[in-house]
Amino acid sequence: MPHKAFAWFILPSALAMILFIALPLVSIVVQSLYIEHPQVLTQVESCSPFGGCTMETRVDAAATAALRDAQPLGRFNGLGTYFNRSHLATREIATILKDTDGIADSLRRIYQLPFYRALLFTLCYTAVVTPLGMLAGFWIALAVNRIPAVLKGPVIFVSLLPMIITPLIGSLVIYWMVNSRGILGNLLQWVTQDPTLSIAASGPLTWLTLFLYGIWIAAPFSFVVFYAGLQTVPQDTLESAMIDGANRWERVRFVIIPHLVPLATFVALVQLMDNFRVLEPIIGFNAQASATSLSFSIYNDLQAENGQLFASAAATSLLTIALLIVLLFPVLIRTWRDFSRKSAH
Amino acid sequence: MTSSPARPNYTLTLIATAFVLFWMVVAGFPFLWTTWGSFKVEADFFSRADWSNALSGVNTIRQTGDAFTMDGYKGAWILNDFWRAGLNTMLVTVVVTVLSLVLGTLGGYALARSGYRYAFWILILALVFRAMPHITLVSGYLVPFFQLNIWGTLPTAIIVLVAINQPFTLWMLHSFFLSIPKDLDESAMVDGCTRFQAFREVIVPVMWPGIITTGLFSFLLAYNDFAVTAMLLRQENQTMIPKIASFLGSIESEGNVMFAVSSVVSATVPLFILVMFFQRQIVGGLTAGAVKG
Amino acid sequence: MADIKLKGITRRWNDFIGVDNLNLDIADREFLVLLGPSGCGKSTTMRMIAGLEEVSSGEIWLGERMVNNLEPKDRDISMVFQSYGLYPTMSVYENIRFPLRIRKVPASEHKERVLRAAEMVELTQFLDRRPAALSGGQRQRVALARAIVRAPNAFLMDEPLSNLDAKLRVSTRAQIANLHHELKTTTVYVTHDQVEAMTLADRVVVMKNGIAQQIAPPMDIYNKPANTFVASFIGAPAMNLIEGHLEAGTFTSPVLTVSGLPHRHSGPVTLGFRAEDVAVVSEGGNLAAPVYSVERLGDSTMFAIRAKDDLISLKADKAASLAIGDVVRAAVTAKVSHIFDGTTGQRIEPLLIPA
Structure with missing residues (x-):
């Protein structure tokens, strides 16, 4: 397609993406370099009839508002926000590393820092849910492939539900069940014979619940893709493997799995992106006391009760995006290699 | 000697069936349970005493005189204006889907038909955009939107959702267009069409299945969004999902959790219907993306 | 009806040269065959004539017009594609009528012209069908009918027989030869099959690696091959x-x-x-x-x-x-x-x- 025609066709889409994805990124960069104005304080002499006069410090609301209107971005702060306690916390980490009681102690103290807390949970969630979700989906696909044909339709129907459900709704549905007053929470108390057991009160249990929830919503996607992949396994290869004497497991190992590998890369990529942005489950499970994610930190800054913390949210956003690009780098490199090879004739 | 397809291994089939049944319970039961529970009072669905109250509805009968009650739905839809959120959701999702498809088919077609290197780079950039958590972008919208005084309105949220969904829509439609032979546009152009006429008269009619499938996913993305709608809409413009989120703080403390439960069930219904009618297209869409990679 | 002149046309992709400085005068009413192995630049040459491929350098003349910068639709040519390029959502009738409709030929003429074209390729009884309900040979004839429904400057045919089985290929080949005899329209025909080239062509261009090896009538090429490549490519x-x-x-x-x-x-x-x-x-x-x-x-x-x-x-x-x-x-x-x-x-x- 000639350049000119291409430009006209892509224009609306490109314009939308430039205005609402690329420019906001610029806006984030700028915001992260500024910090909210402090409140303007004034000295007021207050005199009481009996106690005489004292000087009092008060917030000058009008002046604060005027200043915020004049410079909505706040004052320039350079990279200050990135290194403060809520983000990379370089000074705090230096202190921790200086007077440490061993690695475990320093890790525990670093984990108290909000950014690292969110980072750790996000990475753990992504690292646990992505492979386990895929594995669960793979087994379901293998199993569904074997069951009588009449069952397949309903199974696929039910399987799609956790995937297409709104994440916030899905997490609420599960949360209400595992709640200490819900049916699964009750079951857990009965199993452990501990009537005070509550998932919300226990950090590790909250993490575990969030992971299980993540697998629950991730498995169907892998299942559908792998199931479709199983339908296209080349029958010739499968049959020649049988004639060559491969048993059932060897056929899975040498024919089916290699056939599914390209699909698995695709699924892994999509799941990685989706799991990395985990936000709604933490809100749905009301779990911020024991688990926060990077997305949740940003959400929390923007929801802050007394004034939204734009600078803080922007800094976390940029750190998140930077991390994401690092994670995606192998994929980008691989895609580039594929493309170069293809266009090399 | 292992069994061939002609002589099935019944033990294995039995294990597989059992496993699949277990998965169906895991996948489906939570929805069934919550739907059932939404017709009870809080004391039954969240029972401190005995979980089986939720089945028998002891407290529901005591409080309302019947084993099933619509109180939760009444509270959410009428008392708390959930109907307004429902209307907003309908408006937002329909407009977002249509606009996403219009922009996406044009762009996806261009990307599929251009052999130049920049088309590849646009796709890679779209992949990176697709990977970015939506909330990171939202943090970039707020300040400019406050300044331009466009924060909080439905059109703003719609345009943002369209833009945010573009990377995904472009990828998906691009791979559908790739499966349509180039010969078709070329014979149309030789027959006397301009590029755009060829696109409209010949390619789009062939593309309908792909457009419908992509439309389903655009719909899901808009319907399921939380980050954008929660942060960009003011209270009276809220769609269902942020409305439910705001219920969590306010209503739960008032002891009306059942309003939240019933609104959650209400918001599931459209998705349920969608899967029922478009199961084939959804599965096809997921697979198409995977096969083209 | 027009003659076609290619003046030093070249097609380059980065450092790959698809067609290298090709000079060719195609006379009005001539049946010219571009022959060569895959990747020799024969299809690229035809696509440049059609306007589907950009020309890196050189000029293409259709009659009195230099058409380098004209859109395909403005070149007034018709083309038969290897995979036919039929519109799957339209009936055979609509497929054949499409060029008339899009070129704003008065609607009153459509029916007559479509029927005449369909008759020439023996498709009259299939006009209501969709392409999916046709056999390979019938689809091929729909593509032919769509090309001949109007009187273009030239016909371009890109390996039109390669998707047919051997027997059908022979009869369709005869049909194409007969159509050309009847319509007397300048035709450029791309093939890798030397039998098609020998039987159909007034003149053959044998190409290799983007370069024309020999341009001559079929018997000259057979009797006096210009080099070892042509010698080994022609004749069975x-x-x-x-x-x-x-x-x-x-x-x-x-x-x-x-x-x-x-x-x-x-x-x-x-x-x-x-x-x-x-x-x-x-x-x-x-x-x-x-x-x-x-x-x-x-x-x-x-x-x-x-x-x-x-x-x-x-x-x-x-x-x-x-x-x-x-x-x-x-x-x-x-x-x-x-x-x-x-x-x-x-x-x-x-x-x-x-x-």
């Missing part, structure tokens, strides 16, 4: 090529010696001869080697003999008794020999026509 079986040395009119190689060649050239050369030009002899002859394979074709027998490293194809009559391993003798005369330069592969013309 391919011309036998034997490397050797030419000195004072005598060709010598380890397997064959031919003397009395009317060429004033000395040095390394390649000698070529066609299987059908050489007689198998029982005594004498200048070529003797054991039989490697035998193919009985019914009307004749093709067989190959193995002489040192070369497999040489020969032709015998249908009754010939040949068995693998038998030693066969043949006489390759100076009269049937073609001489090509040993390094460039270019044909070396004899000084005088051998008697």
